[in-house]
Amino acid sequence: MNRSSRFRAGFLTMALLLTGLLIFAFPAAAEIDQLRVIVINVRQGDSTLVITPSGKTMLIDAGQSGSRYSPYYAGRDTVVPLLKSLGIERVDAIVVTHPHDDHVGGIPDVIEAFPVGTIYDSGYAHTITAYERMLELAEEKEIPVKVPIAGDLIPLCETVTVQVLAPTVPLERRGHLSIHDNMLVVRLEYGDFSFINTGDAEHSVEDLMMASGARLRSTVLNTGHHGSRTSTGVNFFYAVNPEVAVISAGKRNRFDHPHWEVANRLRKTTTRKLRTDYHGNILFESDGRTYDVTTRFYVDDREEG
Ligand SMILES: [Zn+2]
Ligand SMILES: [Zn+2]
Structure with a gap:
């Protein structure tokens, strides 16, 4: 092998390796046969x-907006960059x-960064800045805002069922x-894998959901x-x-979340406990039969703190 063919062989190996790495790191939409949450x-x-x-793609909530006193903007600093790193170009549904x-x-930053299909909202009129900005942007960009009720299905994809469990009252x-x-509560199901997102639903809404007779049993609970x-x-x-309970809370937060009563309740069960303040972004991948969990998914130094 002369010098130039050695160079070509080396280059080819390097190119194949790089292509392999890129495919591994950023699977194209068509190659994904898994549900990812x-x-x-x-x-x-x-x-x-x-x-x-x-x-x-569906995004349920987008964290806090920042202020002069708290310069962390979850939409701008975390959610939008993560979606971009994953190669996402459009958000088909936003659930608030x-x-x-x-x-x-963080929702207004998301609407400004991506085309959005439909916004699903609880219908509770509130004068908070981010919520008003979300409604203004929806009107400006002609994004439909729907207010679903328990029993409704959010159309997203043929193989994944997204059902609304609350509010149960018109x-x-x-x-x-x-x-x-x-509270707008949704549960998604893909084969044997399911995920329930209760937002900040309290005991009263939990009782109404149980009384409604809806299927609540879920692989993963995003703890209320x-x-x-x-x-x-x-x-x-x-x-x-649930087999896994996730708690989304900030390190040393001023509300002292999670409270010891809930932490203690979870501790006494076989449910696997994961917390965003300890485990970073938590990825669930399922083929509809089994599932894998990856903690600290796409975590870099900027997300710490
Ligand atoms: Zn909250
Ligand atoms: Zn709340």
């Missing part, structure tokens, strides 16, 4: 990304569980209810209200009976 570490807040086997800033705060009869009692004692009642927990 990522509970994103947005510090004190909540945000979950769903990528279906056909490449459709309720208009508290630690859930809706919008016109919810005027007197609190923001947390208006960041592990607050106001959520995850014993009966609800056993109705969901």
Whole structure:
């Protein structure tokens, strides 16, 4: 082998290696035959990304907006960069569980960064800045905003069922209810794998969901209200009976989430416990039969703190 053919062989090996690495790191939409659910570490807040086997995307909440005193903007600093690193170019559905800033705060940044299909909203009118900005942007960009009710299905992908479990009460009869009692709760199912996202639903909503007779049993529970004692009642927990419970909370947060009552309840079960403040972004990948869990998915130094 002369010098130039050695060079060509070396170059070819390097090119093959690099291509292999790129395919491994960034699978194209067509090559994904798995459902992927990522509970994103947005510090004190909540945000979950769903990528279906056909490449459709749904974002449930997007963490907090920042302020002069708290310069962390979950949408700008975490959610948008993560979606871009994953090669996502469009968000087909956005679910806003309720208009508290630690859930809706990052949504305007997401709408500004990507084309969005439909927004699903709890219908609770709130004057918080991020929520008003979300509605303004939706109008400006002509994105439909729908207010679903328990039993409705969110159309996303043929193989993944996204069902609304709460609110169970029609919008016109919810005027007197609190923001947390208006919670938009969704459960998704792909074959044997399922994921329930309760937002900040408290015991009252958990009781209504149990009374509704809807299927609650789920592989993964995104634990209500960041592990607050106001959520995850014993009966609800056993109705969901999750194999994995995720708690989305910030390090040393001022609410002391998760509360010891919930942490203790989980400790006494065989359920695997994962926390975004310890485990970073938590990825679930399922082929509809089994599933894998990856912690600290796409975590780099910028996300620490
Ligand atoms: Zn809340
Ligand atoms: Zn919250």
